[in-house]
Amino acid sequence: MASVQDDVLKITEKYIMETYGRYPVTLVRGEGCRVWDSGGKEYIDFLSGLAVNGLGHCHPAVVAAIREQAGRLLHVSNLYHIAPQAELAKLLVTHSFADKVFFANSGAEANEAAIKLARKYAKDRGEDDRYEIVSMIQSFHGRTLATVTATGQKKFHHGFEPLVPGFHYVPFNDISAAEAVVTHKTCAVMVEPVQGEGGVHIAAEGYLPALKELCRDRGALLIFDEVQCGMGRTGRLFAYEHFKVAPDIMTLAKALGGGVPIGAMLATDVVSKSFVPGTHASTFGGNPLSCAAGVAVMKTLLAPGFLGDVDVRSRYFLKSLQDLQKRHRVIREIRILGLMIGAELEEDGVAIARECLDRGFLINCTMGNVLRFLPPLIITEEEIDALMAVLDRILP
Numbered sequence: 001m002a003s004v005q006d007d008v009l010k011i012t013e014k015y016i017m018e019t020y021g022r023y024p025v026t027l028v029r030g031e032g033c034r035v036w037d038s039g040g041k042e043y044i045d046f047l048s049g050l051a052v053n054g055l056g057h058c059h060p061a062v063v064a065a066i067r068e069q070a071g072r073l074l075h076v077s078n079l080y081h082i083a084p085q086a087e088l089a090k091l092l093v094t095h096s097f098a099d100k101v102f103f104a105n106s107g108a109e110a111n112e113a114a115i116k117l118a119r120k121y122a123k124d125r126g127e128d129d130r131y132e133i134v135s136m137i138q139s140f141h142g143r144t145l146a147t148v149t150a151t152g153q154k155k156f157h158h159g160f161e162p163l164v165p166g167f168h169y170v171p172f173n174d175i176s177a178a179e180a181v182v183t184h185k186t187c188a189v190m191v192e193p194v195q196g197e198g199g200v201h202i203a204a205e206g207y208l209p210a211l212k213e214l215c216r217d218r219g220a221l222l223i224f225d226e227v228q229c230g231m232g233r234t235g236r237l238f239a240y241e242h243f244k245v246a247p248d249i250m251t252l253a254k255a256l257g258g259g260v261p262i263g264a265m266l267a268t269d270v271v272s273k274s275f276v277p278g279t280h281a282s283t284f285g286g287n288p289l290s291c292a293a294g295v296a297v298m299k300t301l302l303a304p305g306f307l308g309d310v311d312v313r314s315r316y317f318l319k320s321l322q323d324l325q326k327r328h329r330v331i332r333e334i335r336i337l338g339l340m341i342g343a344e345l346e347e348d349g350v351a352i353a354r355e356c357l358d359r360g361f362l363i364n365c366t367m368g369n370v371l372r373f374l375p376p377l378i379i380t381e382e383e384i385d386a387l388m389a390v391l392d393r394i395l396p
């Protein structure tokens, strides 16, 4: 008799486009930091659905908010006022640099909105030639045509040319390179304070403030893409708080909905004014269900002590990885901010991630040789110990 797993595999192969290289595992249930597959095997999740399940799987506050909202009102158009949307916007603004929010459904859409807002802001000021965006080599901003163009990795561009005009790339953490490229034609510089897909690279001390000053001097806006590093991931609500600088525009998605699709683009008042009725929109953006989940996520993250605990767990994770590194010189470098963690290896890491899966641990390998850990922010020391014991066995 065919197992549920076999059935899902066959149906997936037959009916779903092959855009993902999937492991032969079907995850069917989750709770906290654990997930279970269709055969009942348990896994400890150190990936969080790629930084989405920041509060863990099926967090009770998120589940309760979704249940309550699902029974009340699932969707209405943005032609009307939406109470959970207003509540979430107020929470985001109250706890960030921003004055206004635009809601979308994903990280790419939030970034698409940011790019459009930056261009529109320049046009509104009569600067028709100021439309260029400068982004970083090895960045990742999404898969729509504009955001894949903003993504500074050729492998994601291949086959989709011609790309959107007006994009330039500079090395991350190199302010001289940015100075050479940001001109009177630049409407915005776009940067992840911590690059995620690019291999967990953290902005160097002073780099983001220097970028801000450069943007101010040359009349460009600064956009922080916090789709992956925002929402408590780094131990602060927003990663920019570590770097003593605020952007003009910031994008969020992933963990904002606690597992429900949502994106958000936040901006200062003066910049926000360039979006008026008719300039930009989204049918589902700010949907009552996703915003109710977002409110529950925000309130949980803001509860006293929650983010402080992320710092404690981060220090424990770092110490554990450093101990591991002493025994396994294959670990070249550890990069960590809060619970956004990369361990760069001297060799390919894809097989290591696969071996972890077989042994009941979800991790990720990015850029070929960076083991990436994005555990739920509630991961325990015992769970970290369990992962380290497995890595100790697997690593050469």
Ligand SMILES: Cc1ncc(COP(=O)(O)O)c(C=O)c1O
Residues within 6 Å of the ligand: 050, 106, 107, 108, 109, 111, 140, 141, 142, 143, 192, 196, 197, 225, 226, 227, 228, 229, 253, 254
């Ligand atoms: C920094 C960053 N920006 C944007 C995106 C795109 O988000 P989405 O897949 O929700 O469109 C991602 C996704 O990994 C990301 O890490």
